[in-house]
Every structure is written in structure tokens, then in C-alpha cells.
Amino acid sequence: MTSLPEDPSPMLNEADRDTAVQRLQQAYAEGHIPHEDLDERLHQILTARTRADLVSPLASFPEEEDAGTAFTIAAAGGRIKRQGAWRVPRTLKVESAYARVHLDLSRAVIEHPVIDIELQLGTGKAKITAPRDAIVDFEDLHTGWKDTLYKPPRRSVSGGPTIRISGTMGYGRLKIRHARR
Incomplete structure (x- = not known):
């Protein structure tokens, strides 16, 4: 899975939104967020307009690991x-x-x-x-x-x-x- 690019561009594109949804789903599947928070965070991601709007719903889960590291x-x-x-x-x-x-x-x-x-x-x-x-x-x-x-x-x-x-x-x-x- 790819992480969000570092460039804080003002407008959010669909690829960034899809990546954010995938990170949220992965965090939920791994037990990092409770079921009650899933709907609220998903709504925040789907209604986000800028990259800054993604900070809050993606906060509090661990950083993604590089699958190639050992x-x-x-x-x-x-x-x-x-x-x-x-x-x-x-x-x-x-x-x-x-x-x-x-x-x-x-x-x-x-x-x-x-x-x-x-x-x-x-x-x-x-x-x-x-x-x-x-x-x-x-x-x-x-x-x-x-x-x-x-x-x-x-x-x-x-x-x-x-x-x-x-x-x-x-x-x-x-x-x-x-x-x-």
C-alpha cells in the first residue's frame, strides 16, 4: 500500500482519497481503531477537500511499514x-x-x-x-x-x-x- 505524498498541495485528488480510505480500512482491520470511530473517520475522508483535512481522520495509527524491510x-x-x-x-x-x-x-x-x-x-x-x-x-x-x-x-x-x-x-x-x- 502506498502512503500519502509529502507535498501538502491544497486540493485533494481521488488517488489520495483512495489511499486514505485504504489506510483507514487497514487500521480498522488491525484493531487500531474501534468500530464506532470507523464511520466518522470514513465520512471525514470522503468529504475532505484538502490534504490537511486528512490529518485528523488518519491520526493515531502507526506509520505504515515498508514491506521490503527485514x-x-x-x-x-x-x-x-x-x-x-x-x-x-x-x-x-x-x-x-x-x-x-x-x-x-x-x-x-x-x-x-x-x-x-x-x-x-x-x-x-x-x-x-x-x-x-x-x-x-x-x-x-x-x-x-x-x-x-x-x-x-x-x-x-x-x-x-x-x-x-x-x-x-x-x-x-x-x-x-x-x-x-
């Missing part, structure tokens, strides 16, 4: 560990020649419906703990030595994020399991 965790050796209430980016790259990796997503703050995790590991074990309601896809992960161990949840629980794991692991094994609670 967060990288890299270490030559040792341990890479994330657990607790950490914020998971839309795309996470984990790179290491010799490290043990543990990503615990069970209590993490996941704000995106799809999370891409790219592993580039030479030697070492990796463990990913997914939320109970997550869907895990690791078809694009290439392992050189041992197959991935995946323990799916006993009961299917829907509504969670999709976690797509890709990349390459040389010598080591990836273990994926779902949190118990």
Missing part, C-alpha cells in the same frame, strides 16, 4: 535466543556460521498475519516454538544433514498467524513445536 539477527557463534514478550518483525533473518538458535514465539508480540523467518545457518541446532494457534510452513527450508522435526498441535486451533520458515541449514537440525498454552 530485521536480521547475526552471530558468528554462540547462542541466538529470543523469548518472552519480544516484538516479532514481519520478516526475520537469522544468520550464523556456528550458533545455537532458539526463537520462542509463544509469548511474543505478533502483529502481522504472516511472519517470514529465514534461517541461514552453517552448523548448529535451531528450535522454534510457535504459538498454539499458528500455522507453520517450512517447505522452503533446505537442510543438508538432518531432517526437520515438527510436532504439530494435538488439536487444531485456528485464528493464529502463519509462520513461514525458509532458508538453508548446513549441519544441524531444526525442531519446531507449538506452545502448550
